Amino acid sequence: MTWSPATDAETREMLAAIGVGSIDELFAHIPAGLRAASWDLPAGLSEMAVRDRLARLASHNNVCLVNFMGGGVYDHFVPAAVDALTSRSEFYTAYTPYQPECSQGTLQAIYEYQSAICRLTGMEFANASLYDGSTAVFEATTMAVRITGRSRVVHHSSLNPIHRQVAETHAANLGLDIVEGDDPTDAACVVVQLPGFVGTLADYSCLAQRCHDAGALLVMSFYPVALGIVKTPGEMGVDIAVAEGQSLGIPAGFGGPYLGVLATRKAHVRKMPGRLAAATQDAQGRRGFVLTLQAREQHIRREKAMSNICSNEALCALRALIHMCLLGKVGIRELAVQCHSKAEYLKSRLGFATLLNDGPTFNEFALRLPRNAQDVVERMAARGFLAGLPLEPLGVGGPNDLLVAVTERRTRQELDAYAQALKDTACS
């Protein structure tokens, strides 16, 4: 099997033009002792056979359960136009816009994405994308360290435990003092999450003030859909806002690709990691877009760069932009109201369990069930529900604790059926 078009005759012509007799001669300078010692790979399969095989593997995954699982990845509806437009190969087969004149589609889309993120968050500058929400937390942390010159980093208890682990892995050798709590004294930053990992909402305006009084920054990881109604990072005085952007039109896809969002205030833009598109003009005064402030990046600054990021998640950022455009000013609010209202309705039907949140929630909440949560989700799967995320394996709850998320896709009928099934399963 091959995707190389060269015919035997063409190969001979090309070899003759090069002045060698065979393809082997092109590799003759690699000493025999350095050639592959083993090459134990299967024979190629036709497209038909590959697709059959992968369709069979896909059928070994169960995606037919009514979904109440969140924990940072949410089951939102994605309009067909998002897939249709991002499937245009002029987008997905292009690369980083190193030649801006033939990449205006990419660059204008990045500029519009940056604008949408700023409008959603109330921040002034957003970058073109980072890998995902977890690495965005790490990037925001080191950005705060660069800005403040301090090495103490405070992770608030609201932060996603997996994001915290990823940030800690990345920072292992940077000499940072990572502690838990909310005390900004001598800290580069305090990192909070909105809503918190178990769903609780809070106004962090006062913490922002305390951070600024102490010379620290407030970093916030936010849930983009929640900002349809929730007070924004900008309004709370956040300095660096990051997010897992999956909820903006990106499929769950067993964990990726997703979208790392990062936005900040003007004062900090030169310390920001990642690419940045800016408007400018050509000699005829026509508006166009280029990558700017590239001296922050690894291909110029090398070991002194703001980050090592090169490939980012541009196509996912395009998905997020198109999704936000389709939602529009009214739709993003309606989406958030639907998620919140349905979650509140479900909460009201779950009196048999204990609600663990100590404040209002958006669309996700934590329950303490009368029995082991892992047993419950296993039994609930047999009844057709992906019942939620047991918290104990993540180290943020007891054995009976379950995190439940509700999106606009859940109907009242599904919510009622879920409440009944959970009661049957957890209380029997």
Place this chain on the structure above:
Amino acid sequence: MQLIYEKSRPGRRGVAFDPLDVPEAALPPELCRETSAALPEVSELDVVRHFTNLSRRNFGVDSHFYPLGSCTMKYNPKMAEAVAAYPGFSELHPHVASSRALHPLCQGAFEVVYELERFLAEIGGMREVSLQPIAGAHGELAGTLMMAAYHRARGNAKKKDTILVPDSAHGTNPASAAIAGFNVVEVASGPDGTLDVEAFKRALTDSVAGVMLTCPNTHGLFEPAVKEVAELTHSADALMYYDGANLNAIIGQARPGDLGFDVMHFNLHKTFATPHGMGGPGSGPVGVGARLVPFLPGPRVVQEGGLYTLATPEQSIGRVSAFFGNFMIALRAYAYILHLGGEGLKKVSENAVLNANYIYARLKDAYDRAFDGRFMHECVFSASAQARDGVHAIDIAKALLDHGFHAPTVYFPLTVKEALMIEPTETESKETLDAFCDAMLAIAARAATDPQSFHDAPATTPVGRLDEVYAARRLDCAC
């Protein structure tokens, strides 16, 4: 072209929701945003037409030859896109893996991870592979973090604080090593464009924890001393990192593990044909030899009693991404490997090297070559001769756009003045290569006779050369 925000009309809608079928709930007012997010108010057709027209202002591999050196812009098979659309994969929630009780729900995805990790290990001559890193640079970071963990476990963390990187390396190498906590020392290339072994020996002190090499290097040349360098490195109790950016040149011919490398990353969006997506998403699995297996990122997919489940190595550096890396990209690469098979993968490097050498043969009299020696999957020229007439690498790049070709990589590697780095890949036909070479020859001829004519290029793109200084001064990055 207008911005989507300039097309906004108050009251216009793109999507509609079913009426809320539960009572509407409200948040406490102090938790509510003051005004609605000013996203554009547009119809679905407004959105579709806007982004369709935006897409037409791009060059992509499907529409244009895209010989961007070091980026391996090969054809992205449609088959892989079809596979990635299977709902059994695309709709699978990753947290089903977070609870052992739910592992029966994701056995198909676990099998893809498990099998692809084994295929990649065989391809790289590595013991084990982790799909967690999200991009090539992220794989470098995971790899250098493992190197640090290795030396720490041996009680040498303080002493082993330096990584050696050739001056021809991608910028991500020193940037990744710095984030992993290392000092970076650059080693000069010799006049032949390969690593200067004597300079390398002088730099290889007791403090060296590892060496990052690209092979073939960014000059397009196989490192002839790679085995000797690996032996020297190992005798200094340091580790060898292979930057997989140029794996397309040697896939099936030589394996980094056999060359003496201890750790490497694979760029699935280069060698394994997954789309570049305007800059991403890519995928950068990291592979390791025996020394680093205990330090791999976790959790890992393992087989246990006929089922796939998860386990984390005891000395793991931890998670480098939230779940299993860019799984949907890995899935595409898995389909690519299944289709080509072992023999087809060997043909990849054969035809990639053939195409690059053919371009070199056709252009060598018109452009200065940067170094002697056999080019592999890409050829590097210098436009120094043209620059003496006032036509620089950037001018050649812009002129190529008017000929209907994406430009090569220019001004990289940094070691070559006026660099033009051309990587045709194996999926391009002889006619395309000939048309490109004809354009390059015409440009070289015109550079000698009419250098002034280059300053208005490109003339056929939606905009002409853009004012980057004005962009940086004004810093209009959002509206």
